[in-house]
Amino acid sequence: MSKPSIPELIRRVADHALRAADTLLPEWLPEGARQGREWVARNIVRGDRCAGSFGVSLDSGRWNDFADTSAHGGDLVSLLAYLQGCGQLEAAQAIDQRLALGLFERTNGAATPPRESEADRLAREAHLREQRERLEQRHRAVATEAARLWEMARPADPQHPYLLAKDVVPGNLRQLRGGRLLVPLCLDGHLVNLQFIDGQGAKRFLTGGRVKGTYSPLGRVEGRCRLFICEGWATGATLHAHTGCPVVCAMNAGNLKAVAMTMRVRHGPEVDLVIAGDDDRQSKGNPGRIAANRAALAADALVVYPEWPANAPLELSDFNDLHLWRSGKYQEGQP
Incomplete structure (x- = not known):
């Protein structure tokens, strides 16, 4: 009887x-909790502050992050691979060991998976090509929809509840008739996706759109200058207002490295890159700092973090939080 293949x-x-x-x-x-037939939690990969956007189906194993449409998968093996930043084979072996399944043969304590046949390799590569083509088609369709919504929207109202709560000006944001703000996400200077922000601060991207590697720009990079790279748009707006320097917002911690490397390639050594990292002091392992340090190392950039007053609450994590706290406008639990 032949041994099962790696995919099997x-x-x-x-x-x-x-x-x-x-x-x-x-x-x-x-830190998650069961809600009906889902496990709802914070996304520890991008330093999510509260549960709600990241869910795992207990019936199918499908999981996704509604705030980052590039983060999704169809089973718990892919979930563990995502959480630990490893390959699916490595994740499967870890689960196999944790549950004492014995599905992988072991030699001298090390997992020895069966050799992949040529037919399996070709089938796997064909499947990956088909997935990439479908993903590119979906990204193009979402970019077209983003352009349509952007054109029909008007300049954002400075009195929008989210902008007032964050004490920032609208900048280049636009607003739909229903009140949702539109944050443009660009790639190579072209609009490819949008982030929606409602009056309560809830955020989501256009479903199926590109997120990885995209960024939202504030200000223009001209000549020798300092360019800040941060996570969220409100943090970027705060940095831009206080420094006058251009800023690009990576939208989440997991995207910092990709955006930083893109900016380094685009602008070269003439621009001083500075990663303005989140300081997720209440999150296990402080994922904001980890992501910022990795981005700075990869892109040969500087890295800075908020300097907290001694009496600042631990829940504060980014430069917008620091601005609000110093100005007396911070409200506990705000988005």
Whole structure:
């Protein structure tokens, strides 16, 4: 009897993991909670502040982050691979060991997966090509929709509740008739996606649009200058107002490195790149600092963090929080 292929072993592990989801998910996402047939948690990869946008189905294992449409998957193996930043084979082996399944043969304590056949390799590569083509088609369709919505929107109202709460000016934002703000996301200088922000600060991207590598610019890069790279748009607007320097907003911690490297390639050594990192002091491992440090190292950039007053609450994490606290406008629990 022939040994199962690597994809088959991963599928089997995923099936077992789903049956053990009530055990595994609290271990992987310990600050989450069960809501109906979903496990709802913070996205620890991008330093999410509160639960709500990241959900895992207990019925199918499908998971996604509604605030980052590039973060999604179809089973718990891909979820662990995403959370740990590893490959699916490595994640499957970790689950196999955790559940004592014994699906992977072991030699001297190391997992020894079966050799991939030529037919399996060709089938896997064809499947990946097909996935990439479908993804590119979806990205193009979303970019077209983003351009349509951007053209029909008007300049953002300075009295919009979110802008007032963050104490920032609208800059280049636009606003739909229903009141939602539009934050432009660009790639190579072209609009490819939008982030929507409502009056309560809830955020989402256009479904199926490109997020990884995209950025929202504030100000223009001209000659020798300092360019700040940060996570959220309100943080970027605060930095731009206080320094007068151009800023690009990567929208989440997981995107900082990709954007920083893009800016380094585009502008070269003539521009001083500075990663303005979030300081997620209440999050395990401080993912904001980790992501900012990695981005700075990859792009040969400087990195700075907010300098907190001694009496500043630990829940403050970014430069907009610091601005609001110093000005007496910070409200506990605000988005």
